[in-house]
Amino acid sequence: MKRSLLAFVLVGTAFLAVFLSVRFGSVDLTTHEFVSALFGGGTQAHRDILFHFRLPRVCLGLLVGGGLALAGSVFQALLRNPLAEPFILGISGGAAAGAVLVIALGFVAAGSLVLPAAAFGGALLAILLVFGVAAAADRRMDVRVLLLAGVVVGSFFTAVIAFILSLSEARAVRSAIVWMMGSLAGADWGNVAVVAGYTLPAALVLFGLARALNLMAVGEETAAYLGTDVERVKRIAYIVVSLMTAAGVAVAGVIGFVGLIVPHAIRLLIGSDQRFLLPLSFLAGAAFLCLADLLARVALAPIEIPIGVITAFLGVPLFLVLLRRSMTT
Amino acid sequence: MTFEALDLAVRYGRARRRALDGVTMRVPKGTLYAVLGPNGSGKSTLMRALMGVVRPEQGEVKIGGEPTRSWTRRALAQAVGAVPQAEHLAFPLTVRDFVGMGRYPHLGPLRPECEEDRAAIREAMRRCDVADLVDRDTTTLSGGELQRVRIARALAQEPSGLVLDEPTASLDIRHEMTIFRLLRNSADRGMTVLLITHHINLAARFADRFLLLSGGRVAAEGGAGDVFKEEILESVYRWPVAVRADPLSGAPQVTPLQESTAS
Numbered sequence: 001m002k003r004s005l006l007a008f009v010l011v012g013t014a015f016l017a018v019f020l021s022v023r024f025g026s027v028d029l030t031t032h033e034f035v036s037a038l039f040g041g042g043t044q045a046h047r048d049i050l051f052h053f054r055l056p057r058v059c060l061g062l063l064v065g066g067g068l069a070l071a072g073s074v075f076q077a078l079l080r081n082p083l084a085e086p087f088i089l090g091i092s093g094g095a096a097a098g099a100v101l102v103i104a105l106g107f108v109a110a111g112s113l114v115l116p117a118a119a120f121g122g123a124l125l126a127i128l129l130v131f132g133v134a135a136a137a138d139r140r141m142d143v144r145v146l147l148l149a150g151v152v153v154g155s156f157f158t159a160v161i162a163f164i165l166s167l168s169e170a171r172a173v174r175s176a177i178v179w180m181m182g183s184l185a186g187a188d189w190g191n192v193a194v195v196a197g198y199t200l201p202a203a204l205v206l207f208g209l210a211r212a213l214n215l216m217a218v219g220e221e222t223a224a225y226l227g228t229d230v231e232r233v234k235r236i237a238y239i240v241v242s243l244m245t246a247a248g249v250a251v252a253g254v255i256g257f258v259g260l261i262v263p264h265a266i267r268l269l270i271g272s273d274q275r276f277l278l279p280l281s282f283l284a285g286a287a288f289l290c291l292a293d294l295l296a297r298v299a300l301a302p303i304e305i306p307i308g309v310i311t312a313f314l315g316v317p318l319f320l321v322l323l324r325r326s327m328t329t
Numbered sequence: 330m331t332f333e334a335l336d337l338a339v340r341y342g343r344a345r346r347r348a349l350d351g352v353t354m355r356v357p358k359g360t361l362y363a364v365l366g367p368n369g370s371g372k373s374t375l376m377r378a379l380m381g382v383v384r385p386e387q388g389e390v391k392i393g394g395e396p397t398r399s400w401t402r403r404a405l406a407q408a409v410g411a412v413p414q415a416e417h418l419a420f421p422l423t424v425r426d427f428v429g430m431g432r433y434p435h436l437g438p439l440r441p442e443c444e445e446d447r448a449a450i451r452e453a454m455r456r457c458d459v460a461d462l463v464d465r466d467t468t469t470l471s472g473g474e475l476q477r478v479r480i481a482r483a484l485a486q487e488p489s490g491l492v493l494d495e496p497t498a499s500l501d502i503r504h505e506m507t508i509f510r511l512l513r514n515s516a517d518r519g520m521t522v523l524l525i526t527h528h529i530n531l532a533a534r535f536a537d538r539f540l541l542l543s544g545g546r547v548a549a550e551g552g553a554g555d556v557f558k559e560e561i562l563e564s565v566y567r568w569p570v571a572v573r574a575d576p577l578s579g580a581p582q583v584t585p586l587q588e589s590t591a592s
Binding site for chain 1: 377380381401405407411412416420422423426433434482
């Protein structure tokens with residue numbers, strides 16, 4: 001598929017996703033109500049819905065979805081492993097352990113900053129552990145050591161979560177599980193700003209590394225021979241991706257599949273040149289998560305489905321169709 | 330462009346034996362220099378140390394008279410193209426994009442390809458006889474095709490030196506000869522070429538100078554007359570051989586003998 005056509009389609013999809021997401025929900029706005037509220041008219045209730053709930057939520061969806069897809073793409077190139085996804089180095093485990101801990105201790109009031117702060121702290125702890133272990137084993141951050149350290153640290157935090165939950169009461173267990181499946185319900189302008197502060201600069205840095213990542217996909221030795229400072233690229237990319245992922249997980253929980261499936265889908269459509277793959281994955285991830293959140297809110301309203309369930313339900317069949325198509329052509 | 334190693338020693342991790350031990354060599358400008366030796370004799374390690382991807386435990390490596398570690402990776406890649414023995418392609422790429430990677434040191438992270446880059450890519454593909462493969466996916470290439478595409482990538486760097494680790498492994502006669510002639514022509518045009526190879530007879534025909542490694546040490550170094558001696562080759566390869574002048578080219582040709590006739 002032509003890259004420009006895909007870019008055009010994705011931008012269109014993202015706009016459509018945003019438009020639908022701000023209009024529909026527990027209260028549906030007509031296009032007229034939406035437009036007048038957007039320009040400061042309409043009723044106070046409509047303006048509140050738009051500016052306090054829908055818009056921050058849509059922005060957060062775009063940022064988190066884009067960030068996850070971008071992170072998955074970069075990790076797949078860096079770890080030279082098509083199974084890599086944003087959480088492969090144990091970040092989700094750390095974040096979830098942090099979140100579950102404060103939920104179990106009952107610290108969590110609605111809109112409180114404690115939950116994202118604890119999740120972010122947990123994610124940072126996981127990152128420090130994984131990179132600490134990998135660096136101690138080999139100063140050059142061997143991919144295999146990183147992957148193993150990531151898996152082991154992730155399992156450790158899973159055990160921590162199980163331990164905490166086994167001591168918790170049923171209500172806390174339920175909210176912990178809902179958190180772990182991911183949700184954008186906690187969106188407000190404050191956490192949108194925080195996630196944007198991590199995601200947008202990270203995206204720019206990573207787009208700048210696209211050529212170097214292309215070379216890394218052929219192998220680190222070759223990448224060095226072709227003029228890449230491999231260790232520097234790895235260090236920057238790991239740190240930037242990890243922080244971006246940690247920020248996303250902290251506010252939206254562990255949203256699976258976006259980071260795995262979106263980069264693959266884009267790769268099947270336009271090939272694996274990172275210069276196009278990274279920005280288009282970001283765009284596709286943003287649009288995809290926005291739509292998934294819309295479905296999560298409206299499909300079984302007033303019940304909100306965990307967004308991780310929607311991303312899996314939507315993403316897996318779509319991905320299988322693409323995979324099948326790529327095998328037959 | 331010159332390549333030098335001075336009393337070079339390399340050890341991997343905490344291995345008891347050094348992979349290279351006291352290797353000294355000098356490759357002058359415009360030379361086709363063949364590095365020979367049995368499996369595990371340190372040939373690839375010499376390339377990695379020369380190109381600065383493994384750190385010497387002792388001694389020094391120099392490229393163009395400057396210590397390798399004082400080069401930035403980008404400047405080094407503009408000056409020297411290197412083709413490692415094996416690469417594992419994590420994702421499919423077209424041959425065009427693969428060869429285009431050779432322009433990275435000239436482009437840096439952001440500048441788009443210009444006509445000069447495209448011309449370098451076309452010329453590299455033409456010289457390696459891979460122009461017909463331009464839109465093929467690299468994961469569908471035969472072993473021989475992939476080897477030539479990888480050499481084309483190194484030539485697209487437009488380097489003044491070239492280092493290759495067994496580039497003719499798995500090539501048929503025609504492509505083997507194409508590559509040796511390509512390297513010979515490149516050296517005649519002033520390029521400095523270090524070639525690691527197991528094809529000792531083709532090396533004897535095409536190369537100017539030879540380094541024979543054995544267990545990480547230099548067993549022999551110099552012209553064909555210094556290196557292609559039966560007693561040296563027999564002790565290094567631990568197999569009886571006969572060395573005769575090839576009736577067509579005049580170069581020394583090594584023939585492994587039946588063990589029974591020698592012992």
